[in-house]
Amino acid sequence: MFALTIDQHRSRTGEDLVPALLDGLAPVPTVLPFERTVGDEVQGLLDDADAVLAALLVVLRDGNWSVGLGIGPVETPLPDSVRAARGQALLDARAAVDRAKGAGEVRVAVVSASQPEVAADVEAVAGLIGTLLRRRTDRQWAVVDAVDAAPTQRAAAETLGVSPQNVSQALAASAIAVERAVYPVLVRLLERAEAP
Incomplete structure (x- = not known):
């Protein structure tokens, strides 16, 4: 337990x-x-x-x-x-x-x-x-949360009013992929x- x-x-x-x-x-x-x-x-x-x-x-x-x-x-x-x-x-x-x-x-x-x-x-x-x-910065969290809530990164970028490249850069800087790889x-x- x-x-x-x-x-x-x-x-x-x-x-x-x-x-x-x-x-x-x-x-x-x-x-x-x-x-x-x-x-x-x-x-x-x-x-x-x-x-x-x-x-x-x-x-x-x-x-x-x-x-x-x-x-x-x-x-x-x-x-x-x-x-x-x-x-x-x-x-x-x-x-x-x-x-x-x-x-x-x-x-x-x-x-x-x-x-x-x-x-x-x-x-x-x-x-x-x-x-x-x-x-993780507030801006990086905003991107992570937007991507989690959107069907695609492109859709998240549109919601945030930024380019898809900005979303990709923020995700990379946030190390979210590394973090989530450790969950299992x-x-x-x-x-x-x-x-x-």
């Missing part, structure tokens, strides 16, 4: 971003849905590696969060709320988010008591993806980390 504990960075000096984060995470399939657990902290329980990737992409793109991922067993039967859930994955997520708070530009950490080496690999790949997400690697590592 995968537990994500997400804590707002510098929450005492800024606005409460939890409602917007919960909206962003709402489409992600969960076993126990993401919810505010205490203060500016959000937690959710997942059983699918692709869903973990989807959640990480939301949180890491935003950049206002420290993210802890715990991988391991959870006591069953599951309660109705993640706040009442217990198990090693949740303990590992707590340890991970505490460590993530001390990280640099990309505040993400992964802990698995049973598979520490694979957890370290997951953390390295998640950190790489997070670095690419955080270094992260998913495979997550699946390996969860395997008994």
